[in-house]
Amino acid sequence: MSAIALRPFLPSDARRCIEIFRNSIEELGNEDYDEDQREAWSARADDPAAFAERLSESLTLIASLEGASVGFATLKGLAALDMLYVDPAFARRGVGTALIDALVRIAQARGVEKLSADASDSARPLFERNGFVAQRRNLVAMGDQWLGNTTMTRTFAKPAAAPPPTTTRH
Numbered sequence: 001m002s003a004i005a006l007r008p009f010l011p012s013d014a015r016r017c018i019e020i021f022r023n024s025i026e027e028l029g030n031e032d033y034d035e036d037q038r039e040a041w042s043a044r045a046d047d048p049a050a051f052a053e054r055l056s057e058s059l060t061l062i063a064s065l066e067g068a069s070v071g072f073a074t075l076k077g078l079a080a081l082d083m084l085y086v087d088p089a090f091a092r093r094g095v096g097t098a099l100i101d102a103l104v105r106i107a108q109a110r111g112v113e114k115l116s117a118d119a120s121d122s123a124r125p126l127f128e129r130n131g132f133v134a135q136r137r138n139l140v141a142m143g144d145q146w147l148g149n150t151t152m153t154r155t156f157a158k159p160a161a162a163p164p165p166t167t168t169r170h
């Protein structure tokens, strides 16, 4: 099985990200959201420039498999895992897990104590498997539709405090 590679987003990735965004909502979100809801969700990429800006403003990672870009995820601000989308043709091969894992590590390295995500119903089991705990249900207005999601958080243990220095007399 080929390895999943991760790298930072470049502006030239925006078009492919929009394609992944739309295809994943259409094909991987269809068990939890009806056609009208998926259309409203997908419409968030109707303005490609605004979508590209959203990706540039966040810390966005691109996942590649077999040399092709197959998924992306964003860390918004210090502690919000905002977007996570995988090409349906490459789903269930660990790409989503690799992206979550990388953003968790980055957040931890930045000293964040808690990382949150508003997980779609399709992504909720994956977040649970990755240590996120459901906090509350939300209904989000998108166009003329309401979509449910769940705010989930993963809390990191604080590193143990260093013991006080011992003073020795000679």
Ligand SMILES: CC(C)(COP(=O)(O)OP(=O)(O)OC[C@H]1O[C@@H](n2cnc3c(N)ncnc32)[C@H](O)[C@@H]1OP(=O)(O)O)[C@@H](O)C(=O)NCCC(=O)NCCS
Binding pocket: 024, 025, 028, 029, 082, 083, 084, 085, 086, 087, 090, 091, 092, 093, 094, 095, 096, 097, 098, 118, 119, 120, 121, 122, 123, 125, 126, 129
């Ligand atoms: C949610 C989403 C990002 C998951 O991406 P993914 O790459 O398929 O995720 P993974 O492969 O890491 O995990 C998916 C499942 O495949 C399983 N899996 C992982 N690697 C696997 C492998 N090599 N073989 C078989 N199954 C595998 C995982 O255990 C997981 O199972 P679960 O759903 O029961 O928890 C993707 O389905 C998606 O884009 N959905 C639509 C958009 C969406 O809802 N985004 C989230 C917004 S918050």
